[in-house]
Amino acid sequence: MHIGFIGLGNMGSGMAANLLTAGHEVTAYNRTAAKVDALAAKGAHPARTVADACRADVVMTMLADDEAVQAVSFGEHGIVASLRPDAVHVSSSTISVALAERLTAAHRDAGQRFVSAPVFGRPEAAAAAKLFVVAAGDSQVVGDLAPVFEAIGQRTFVVGTEPRSANLVKVSGNFLIASVIESLGEAMALVAKGGVDAGDYLELLTSTLFDAPVYRTYGGLVARRDFEPAGFSATGGLKDVRLALEAGEALRVPLPVASLLRDRFLTLLATGGGHLDWSAIGALSAWEAGGASPTT
Template identity: 50%
Template sequence: MQIGFIGLGAMGAAIAMNLVKSGHQVQVFNRNPDRTEPLRRAGATVAASPAEAAQRADVVFSMVADDAALTSVTLGENGILTGLRPGAVHISMSTIGVAAAQALTVRHHEAGVGFVSAPVFGRPDAAAARKLFIMAAGADEHLKVAVPLLEQLGQSVGIVGSVPSQANLVKLIGNFMLSVIIETLGEACAVAGKAGIDPMHFVDLLTNANFNAPPYKIYGSMIASQQFQPAGFSLPLGQKDNRLMLAAAEALGVPLPLASLVHDRFLAVRAQGIGAEHDWSAVALCALTEAGMRKHA
């Protein structure tokens, strides 16, 4: 299949590489052209713009950082919609806000182009290993095109519904739940450490008992050891998703006390100089610092 791929960050590059390895003809675009070189060596061709990557494509994937980036590569000058032919499908794998997804759905419909939201749960290593959990939503005829491709990229594809923004909301809710786990682990490790229990041993005990689940294992180890680099998912991106979750909840008239707490934790840890080079689990430093248990950033 002819595929365009826009956005070659850590996640996007791994996903695009798997599409190349699956035998598809992939044309890639990234704002920093240096990121395209490994894909070119693997057999992809390099486009000069999102429009060029979309021109011959049956499907265009995008994996970019936020609402503004996706709007730019889709609707901007030489954007995806200026090149994509009617009847083709754009699969957005970015974590974006509900309002942005709704607006993009309208613009794709007006252009006669399919739009599927397919955000993912998983870090870059999971993307490379085709172990992502993918949440997909869109019209049935567009999902028929998208799902077989998505199944080549992850261990499961969950169909959320027929409205693309529903998948984005599910992703934001999932990240909200993960952020609460991170805050809980920070507070728990602070209590255990203050009592003289080694935090790593504490996490090992619990993750081999009732909390034997990947989020507790992955983030528990990072928080207990206070090792937040390299960033599998950067702190600013986590903060962005928290803002989008609060905005979506406000639009629905739903109070989220825990998301509001985490919002303040993000602000506090950023005020301490913790930034993009840190994993979003570094938000747990707030609880550790308050308990006098912080070792380093």
């Protein structure tokens, strides 16, 4: 399959490389040309414009936020204007439910197809093709995309025929991850100040009731204070919590924990930690209890 890939950041570079490894033809675009050149060395075709990347059967976007996705999707030379009829735009970015609805309508009006397929997993999972893909869209189109999803992930979950459903699931999942990070950080700060080694405590947790990847991965980052380089930044974490709050407001679902998490991320950003991994909010409680700041 010929795939245009837009966005070669921490996640996108690994995803695009795995599409090449699986035998797909990839035409890649990124604002930073050096990242395109690096993928071209592995066999990709370089695209110098968004429109160049849209001469494919499928165009995938993996970008930071709503603003970035809108910038490449709309306008005279954007995806909607450049993609041929019946071609497919697959958005793997974590975007708002509202933007997913707007993209669905725009592509439908242009005679194109749109599928939301955000992913769960950090950059190391993207590089290893071990992501979990959450897909939603027309059933036939999603089925035809199975070889694409198999190339980037270990399992695909289809959650509906409306693309927005996948974005709602992704936003809710990131909200849950942030909740785990915050609660783990509070519990670890409590036992550490009482003289219990944080690493030993984490080993107990993950060997008993909390044997799950999210506890092992993020608990390890907090225990080691391993916040740089960021796999996913605190700035991005704040963005995703805001997306959850936005979705909750639209659906009239109160999310009091999300409101708390927004303030925790704001605290981290206000003290210079926006560039840190989002797991750094798990170090705020220890700092507030007299320990070191996450930024030191």
